[in-house]
Amino acid sequence: MTNPVLEGEDVLIRVRDLCNAFGPHVVHEHLDLDVRRGEIIGVVGGSGTGKSVLMRAIIGLQIPTEGSIEVLGQSITDARDDHEISIRNRWGVLFQGGALFSTLTVGENVEVPLREFYPEIGDELRAEIARYKVLLSGLPAEAGDKYPAELSGGMKKRAGLARALSLDPELLFLDEPTAGLDPIGAAAFDQLILNLQQTLGLTVFLITHDLDTLYEICDRVAVLADKRVIAVGTIPQLLALDHPWIQEYFNGPRGRAAKAAQERAATAGTPG
């Protein structure tokens, strides 16, 4: 039930036997993971367990020392560099901190992937698509003309999300999207992700330390520890395991508070 490998399911990301190392520092050792089409999978683990390295390997920015990765049925690990991956236009990525170009406006940032992948699109249509993505990400239309330095942290995240959505991706990668946001901003961002996932039919790979996000929007959670994915499942399935890190994480004071908040919200939403 909490096996990282799924049998006979519609799997969009398949990671097998993945090993990553930086010199003598081994980050992943024979890591397996399957991500189902249409799910929001949360990826958790202590600091430095290799969550971002895993994401970078999946999108072809980190060449593994061993193992195979398939995304949308195509091998990522057979490509010599990320430019050889022909499905890069089928995913969008929100990196930690947004990774926006500081010399470009938000709208121009959103246009960058469109220019790269669809140079045939004319200036007007490209700007129109960018305006739509800015609105889709919950930013006011005027934000499109602003530079990243003029935006709050929450707006920067939304701008990064608008860029990640620029090519109408099937798959969205989010690296700690709510880090640094106040609780209200973080909850609003969670709901935005959930709405987008439901309306656009996205599959979402979401790295987070935010327990509220895990409870609110993730269908399953993958736990990284001991250099691999030790378990994947719903939070109740994970809580049934007696791994010390999992117990500490979900049953520690913050885990209990997040669970209580989710239960309160669920009760408030129950009719009668």
Ligand SMILES: Nc1ncnc2c1ncn2[C@@H]1O[C@H](COP(=O)(O)OP(=O)(O)OP(=O)(O)O)[C@@H](O)[C@H]1O
């Ligand atoms: N380019 C690199 N060169 C050398 N070591 C690296 C590089 N990238 C990552 N590492 C190391 O790999 C390990 C995993 O890093 P990673 O950023 O994936 O951790 P993480 O689980 O995302 O952590 P956090 O939760 O703190 O963001 C760390 O020890 C990090 O120092």
